[in-house]
Amino acid sequence: MTTVTEIAPDLFRLSRFVPELNMQFNHFLVRDEQPLLFHAGLKKMFPPLLEAVKTLIDPTSLRYVAWSHFESDECGGLNDWLRIAPNAEPVCTLVGKLVSVDDFAIRPAKGMTPDDVLETGKYRYRFYPSPHIPHGWDAGVLFEETTQTLFCSDLFHHFGDVAPITTDSLIEPTQAGMQLLSQGPLAGYMPYTSQTEGVLQGLAQLKPQTLAVMHGSSFQGNAEAMLLDLASVIQKNFDGA
Template sequence: MVNITEIAPDLFRLSVFAAELNMQFNHFLVRDDKPLLFHTGLKGMFPLLYEAVAKIIDPATLRYIAWSHFESDECGALNEWLKVAPHAEPVCTLIGKLVSVDDFSDRPAKGMTPSDVLETGKYRYRFYPSPHIPHGWDAGVLFEETTKTLFCSDLFHHFGDTAPLTSDSLIEPTQHGMQLLQQGPLAGYMPYTSQTEGVLRQLANLKPETLAVMHGSSYQGAGDQLLLDLAGVIQQTFDQRAG
């Protein structure tokens, strides 16, 4: 089952709850002249997500398919989407394109830097590199400049079958989620480095008003303060020097 919620104008959250993990997998569809999908989902989720997208647009009209970093829930079903959307172009960070995606993908990717602008019609996007935040050298976050929406991937990851959108702070559930992950087999899943706070401050300077979160509720409000607070949570949980 896919729960569909319009969390901002033309921005749809397509959520699949995996009860065995107590975790949502969220995918975001932008309805515009050149539709954009952020997160392809796992291969096994493709049939469900295809049906969900088809309720909003014709999947064949997808023009851009984007994600943060090379990981199965981020881009595992990329080639399945490329088969049904003949004009779709993969979009990721330039590092992602160079080190992984062009070998994996059936179609070359558009590798973006912050100086590049992607226009879908009404909306304008830039990709900001965020190495190892949340994961991987290739990680980045996508920012839509018109509505000030930050597609932040695993940042603010929290557990549960949560509300699609909230104005409550995400810091407490995020901190709880990180503590659970740090105690289990995924310990160290988000390293804290000397660059972590600086990267999050740069993202905070964008002053996002909507945070499109992959695992858990999305957020509307002062996203800049949440990003600044998140730096402290990551340091407290994952800074090995503190141990």
């Protein structure tokens, strides 16, 4: 079952829980003049996600499909969305466009830098590059300036069939989740580099009020301190791994 929850004005969390992994896969639909979907999802999740989107908008009206980095749960279903929505455009970092997406997608991507602004009607977005945070050279995070929402992908990854949104700190569940992911063949899930702390400090300066989290509860409140604390969590678990 796909659980649909409005976690901020016009922002809907479409969540599918996989018991075998004890993990939620969350996708975010922005209902606006030009609708935007963040996380295209896995190919096999496309049919149920499509049905969930139909409860919110006409899926053929989808205008943008965005994600953080090139990975199957982020953009595996991209071409399925592009086929049903004739005006939909892939949106990612400029690096993502150049190194992966324009070869993979059936339409060229809109590769964004922080100087570029994407407007969907009421809302304004910028893509901030965050190489290797959470994964990949092409990684980035999308920030909506009107409501101060940060679409942060695998940052704050935690496990369980948890509440759609919380006002409690995500640091403790994230630390527990990263400890699990630092063991065995999954070790090195999220690297810590000389750039990590600086990138997270830059995101904290945006002062996001909503964190749209891919795996686990989203967060509402002042997220600045959590982003600053996240660097030490990543470093501790990566060093341990």
